[in-house]
Amino acid sequence: MKELQDRIRRDGMVKPGNVLKVDSFLNHQCDVALFDHMGAEWARIFSGRHIDKILTIEASGIGIACCAARHFGDVPVVFAKKTQSINLEGDQYVTKVYSYTKQREFPVIVAKRFLKAGERVLLLDDFLANGKAMQGLIDICGEAGAQVVGIGIAIEKGFQSGGEILRRAGYDVESLAIVTSMDAETGTVEFA
């Protein structure tokens, strides 16, 4: 998606350790017009496939998923939680994933009431790198008996293994920008 790639080139910041900071428009400050265009693009890509629900994970996925949902007929958005709450009692699907950016393991929690057997689910998230968070959502869909119809990613780090692992497992991963290389010294970003 050219608009997203141009925006990454313009406003993204490459940091040592293969860190791509896009917090000025994607995951701290949010450009909702861009989110809307991203939603429209996923709707075009996944058109013809019936989607019952969008599943994402807090926090950065939520805004993207909520803006995208209107392009899928206002389907419900469910966001997996990363912390237990006294308001989250009851039957839950829980799995654990390790976050490199947070440098710790965290739980991924979805209340069973919001994910049912046979539901056709689109998974959305802001980043795909090693794919751990996405694997957590897939595991939860599997437990629920829900069907993963597709996976929409804003920015995939193509030089990390998450995308390859998911595609090899048969998932239709549609990333709007696939970064093939970045250089912290020059600040350049190359796309597939």
Add this chain to the structure above:
Amino acid sequence: MKELQDRIRRDGMVKPGNVLKVDSFLNHQCDVALFDHMGAEWARIFSGRHIDKILTIEASGIGIACCAARHFGDVPVVFAKKTQSINLEGDQYVTKVYSYTKQREFPVIVAKRFLKAGERVLLLDDFLANGKAMQGLIDICGEAGAQVVGIGIAIEKGFQSGGEILRRAGYDVESLAIVTSMDAETGTVEFA
């Protein structure tokens, strides 16, 4: 806002300890059509007041704020973070608030780049009870020299002190549903 009150009456669940669960449409599963209507209502209420930016806090505020932003001319949405990340280095505004639902203190973090002196900010969140999270956002706006133009809340627990404290301090708090009482035995919810 009648639509939100009706929805709370229909799908909200009252639990002992003054807990109102609205996770089927507001803060775990999200009804984005409802969020859109809530955004339109805040835009009507705050019309005529120039808004540069919407500030909210992860996680439940993000979807609401992103859906509302399009009714304010697609202004940027900034969401305060509750955990440090290696991607969040640099100058930050940080304050601490205590969460009763999570039963622990957590930081509220906004990168200084995304909140500037003189900016006119609308604060949005899903719940207002004791007002601790909202006070954290106000403190951060104060540090930044940004002006809080208004506070939009989906559900205010009118029997807790947050709303009164903020209004007495001069803030224009606009809650779309103000719960005056709830009864866990009968499941009834009364609104102002």
